Amino acid sequence: MPTNETIHLLTHHRTIRHFKEQPLDQNTIQTLLNAAQRTSSSMFMQQFSIISVTDPQLKKAFAEITTYPFTENNGHLFIMIADQHRNEFIGNEAHANTNLLHDGDRSLAAFDDAALAGQSIVTAAESMELGAVFLGSILNDAQQVIDLLHLPKLTFPVFGIAVGYPNEKPDLKPRLPLKSVHFENCYQEPDKDTLDAYDQTIQTYYAQRSSNNRTETFRHHIIHDMQVSPKKRSEILSVLKRQGFFLKN
């Protein structure tokens, strides 16, 4: 296999949830933001924004929403924002019709742009021997995040990213077999035998890993999380619509 420093990083990614107390310096934060900004965006419309949460009271609120106490104490906390508000501002200045910004296509584009830029932040962080965790759990209460960060219409919090100096080195978590996720020319139905084999792999991983051991297969995990969702999280579509997204075909 071809390899280099970047390939090594990408193929050895592990989520870091425990950080040292050492904060990121401004140069490091600036470098992460530079990487985010250089990322491709849909039709070069740069439909994302990033909010750094540094205020102690706000960090405390995010620790409660995400249920991750580390978002309060250490690690730099970025919130990635899907943003069509900037385009709406530009449209309104010119008295242009801004209806399109509310459609499914432009809604997805803003979420894509924020996600791509977020992945660049994580890769950049890891290249500097920092660790990172995506915090989809900010969506446990999307409306509260909107209120806390004063997010206007046509913006939405996609996920948080906490970045810091790693205070753990978790084992690499096995992924689905490639043949379950990569196909040629045509979608392939999931295969029971492949899932059986992967269930065993994951069960062994959970049983043997260095911390937080448990007995669980991949299917257990999927089925469990299919039954329960925080109430506000299962109502996100109404918040999306209130913010002006996914309103039109």
Add this chain to the structure above:
Amino acid sequence: MPTNETIHLLTHHRTIRHFKEQPLDQNTIQTLLNAAQRTSSSMFMQQFSIISVTDPQLKKAFAEITTYPFTENNGHLFIMIADQHRNEFIGNEAHANTNLLHDGDRSLAAFDDAALAGQSIVTAAESMELGAVFLGSILNDAQQVIDLLHLPKLTFPVFGIAVGYPNEKPDLKPRLPLKSVHFENCYQEPDKDTLDAYDQTIQTYYAQRSSNNRTETFRHHIIHDMQVSPKKRSEILSVLKRQGFFLKN
């Protein structure tokens, strides 16, 4: 600023749309897929799939949908798929309730997972001196893509990625000033003066770049693309719903 090979790559990203005839070998494709698979996913649910389009007839169809002839001729074409179908399969096997998979939260999670993995493919490609272009333009006719790739319910094409050996070296395209996209603790309204300055930067870039010169500011670009969208593209929400996404709060 801290730097290293990966930071250099991420902060010097340019989209490559012209590739040499040289195809990617299987090892290279495998490496790109490994990078994609190792990417974080929402709640470790790996809600994405990837389809490599290699069939000449299919490639021709994608060239027509995207209006990019290069997707037919050269460059390896990946289609990133938001995929809750695998989870539904697992749920159905166990006679579990799969309703949650249709809600806004799980719909966004699948799109996020596919986008994050896609960005890893692009970064991995660039680290091997390959070039890449995201093809959001597959959404010019999402239903046709669904039909061509036999995508079942609870899957959706997010974007394509063409990867190949670069046959151009475009100039770096200036991004919005950082203060327009990065804020601390609170969203900041767009600022007219900053957009004025950026309009000038982009106008100079378009006028002076080595190919495809034109006279356009950022605002021109945004306003133009706010007025027009291919008809089928502006109707994506109905296709999303037909596929089972964004159905429930």
